[in-house]
Amino acid sequence: MRGLRYMKIRPARLSDLPAITEIYNEAIRTTTATFDTEPKNEAQQLEWFRAHDGRHPILVAELDGSVVGWVCLSKWSDRCAYSGTAEISLYIKEGFRGKGIGRKLMEAIDAEARRLGLHTAILRIAEENVASLHLAERFGFRHVGVMREVGYKFGCWLDVHIMQKMYLEAKSPQNLKAEVSAECPDTGTESSEKRP
Numbered sequence: 001m002r003g004l005r006y007m008k009i010r011p012a013r014l015s016d017l018p019a020i021t022e023i024y025n026e027a028i029r030t031t032t033a034t035f036d037t038e039p040k041n042e043a044q045q046l047e048w049f050r051a052h053d054g055r056h057p058i059l060v061a062e063l064d065g066s067v068v069g070w071v072c073l074s075k076w077s078d079r080c081a082y083s084g085t086a087e088i089s090l091y092i093k094e095g096f097r098g099k100g101i102g103r104k105l106m107e108a109i110d111a112e113a114r115r116l117g118l119h120t121a122i123l124r125i126a127e128e129n130v131a132s133l134h135l136a137e138r139f140g141f142r143h144v145g146v147m148r149e150v151g152y153k154f155g156c157w158l159d160v161h162i163m164q165k166m167y168l169e170a171k172s173p174q175n176l177k178a179e180v181s182a183e184c185p186d187t188g189t190e191s192s193e194k195r196p
Contacts (some may be wrong), residue, residue: 004063004100009108012058012070014049019067020060021045023093032126032158033091035151051075055116056086059108061101068096071105073113076122084119090132098131106139113167120166126151127159141165 012020025039040048052058052072061069069092076085088109092102113121123141125132141163149157 004104006063007068007101007104008062009059009104010062012049012060012072016060016067016070017042017045017049020049020058020070023067023070023091026094027091030094032128032151032153033132035126035153035158037153057109057112059105059112061092061105063096063101068093069101069105071109073109073116073118073121084117085122086113086118087122087124088113102131102135103138106135110139110165113165118167120164123161123163125161125163127161133161133163136163139165 021040021042024034024036024045027033028036028039049058052074056073056075058070058072060067069090071088071090073086073088076082076087088106090102090105090109092105110121121141123132123136125136127146142165143161144164145162147160147162150160151158
């Protein structure tokens, strides 16, 4: 394997989906990085891929012509008031972890979040994923809470850490409000009975 200086971080293409799926299914089977417990099939992953758009990109790390990791921004919620918030997901192929690929992908998606004018980004990290917690801290994410024993995998109840980063130089509230209003014409007129 050549060094990271030969690695390319680029937007994901549909042709990358089999490799992306393989990496994710590997994480499902062997790690607590995801709380999915059943491998994803092609149709499920295609739906997931198509749900990402210009505001919610997927990036891949390509080394020697192969995808060895990926990262994405996903909607935190379908409710329009959350449109300035996204969740980051990052997965590295087994055998390539601990080599700095995750850092490069996080660097790239962090730059995308700034470019897109996100107000804030969120990570959910299982308690035993110490390397992921340290990586998040390195990029300015802060612990904002812990959900106690919300996941059960590999015979254990697991806590999940919620980490958040604020992008202070993001779009102004006025500009963001305009974008939210454009996406959700009824913003501000929803019933008060609806909850966050």
